[in-house]
Amino acid sequence: MSSVPPCPVCAADTGSIFFELGSQPVLIGLLWEEAGAARSCRKGDISLAFCPECGFVxxxxxxxxxxxxxxRYDNSLHFSPTFQAYTETLVARLTETYALQGKTIVDIGCGKGDFLALLCAAGANRGYGFDPSFEGERPSGPGFERVVWSNSYYSEEHAKLQADLLTSRFVFEHIPDPIAFLRMIHRSIPDPSRTAIYFEVPNIDLIVRQGSVWDIIYEHCxxxxxxxxxxxxxxxxxxxxRTDEPYQQQFLSIEARANPAGAGSSPGTGENLAQLRAQVRSFAQGQQQKRETWRERLQQWQQEGRSVAIWGGGAKAVGFLNMLQDRSVIRQVIDINPFKRGKFLPGTGQRIVSPEDLAADPPDTVVLMNPIYRSEVxxxxxxxxxxxxxxEA
Incomplete structure (x- = not known):
């Protein structure tokens, strides 16, 4: 392990590199119209550092x-009944916890807008969604008419919106300077007693514990x-x-309020950092073995003449295929998001098909990228x- 600059979260200078990977697609949700363009997409290098003082990676x-x-960016998950059920339960809890009836909700990084629309529909709330990937012609369903949408990034200039709930799901992991980002949000809250915060991110604790190397992607910095x-x-x-580890611990959520004095507090997470440190130390060796096992499996399937497909055209599939550098054994990627149909996966260029397309070319083997969807699949x-x-990958 080599030394690295101070931790971006706690400023400790005891961090070190524990995992490196070169030439990975920089955008997993940017799908391509042609296979050649997908294969020649922009790529970047990954060199992960771990801070033993606070657990940040x-x-x-x-x-x-x-x-x-x-x-063009699309990483929507709400087409899955499993994910949709989880989101609806979350919406119901947030609505009850923070009495969201006729209130104002701001969503930073709203994606295609589905979560914010559900929150607005649940309590007849007003919404403001910010995301450069939002598509104005795409939304449908209850709640969308209650939202003002913007393709710009959220900033402290939007303090005038006076949010009762400020949410951000699966955005914070894309922010290279988390402290500066949160302090900007703090400055955008004129009345701390009014505004509750809800953030949700992938859980690195589960990733290193399970050796889930396919979850390591470039844009998650x-x-x-x-x-x-x-x-x-x-x-x-x-x-x-409040902090929680929902969705079978795949996600990590936090709820907070701005402290007017600027000195934050926490009830504690109960996390065993010593255990996380040990898991990080063993991650590099474990993921290398995992990749070798899958390379051998793919080679065997090719020799057997199997027809192989992947189910799930999101981040895990991009990581899986690019780390294994497979372009021939797995010929297609199945995804239930209709807007991904006919597009090509970045890096390796597999075509994305809908489940109904399988009738013309049924696979005899399917690699499931996320086990939480096994029953659904x-x-x-x-x-x-x-x-x-x-x-299961």
Whole structure:
């Protein structure tokens, strides 16, 4: 392990590099119209550092200049009944906890707008969504008419919106300077007693514990464990109200309020940092073995002449295929998001198909990128009269 600059969260100078990976697509949600363009997409290097003092993980090679988010970017998950059910439960809890009836909600990085629309519909609330990837012609369903949408980035200039709830889901992991970002949000809150904060990010604790190397992607430059997420908020002047590890611990959430005095506090996460340190130390060796196992498996499938597909065309699939550098064994990627149909995955260029496309070319083997969707996928395949062998990545 080599030394690195001070931790962006706690400023400790005891961090070190524990995982490196070169030439990965910089945008996993930017899908392409042609396979050649997808394969020649912009790429960047990953060099992950770990801070043993607070548990924060960050990519020391990250260059924000390589990224350019626009309306072509699509990483929506709400087409999955499993994810939608989770989101609806979350909306119901936030609505009850913060008495969101006729209130104002601001969503930073709203994506295509589905979560914000649900929050607005649940309590007849007003919404303001900010995201360069938002598509004005795409929204439909209850709640969308209650939202003012913007393709700009949120800034402290939007303090006049006076939010009762400020949310940001799966955005914070894209921010290279988390403290500066949170302090900007703190400055944008004129009445701390009024505004509650809800953030949600991937959980690095689960990633290193399970050796889930496919979850390491370039645009995720910041990875949080419970302790580091709480530390980022307290360092930025927020009082932490609640942390949780939902979605079978794949996600990490935090609720907070700005402290008017600028000195944040936290009830504590109960996280065992010593255990996280040990898991980080063993991650590099474990992921290398995992990749070798999958390379051998793919080679065997090729020799057997199997027809192989991946189910799930999101971040995990991009990581999986690019780390294994596979372009021939796995010929297609299945995704239930209809807006991804016919597009090509960045880096390796596999074509994305909808489940109904499988009738013309049914696979005998399917690699499932996320086990939380296993029941959902099995039911979908059964409805189509298919029974391929299912492998969890």
């Amino acid at each position: 960050w990519n020391t090679r990250f260059d924000p200049g390589l990224l350019d988010y626009d309306q 910041s990875y949080f464990a419970p302790a580091s997420l709480a530390r980022a908020f307290t360092e930025s002047g927020f009082d932490v109200l 099995e039911q979908s395949l059964a409805r189509m009269g298919m029974g391929p062998v299912l492998f």
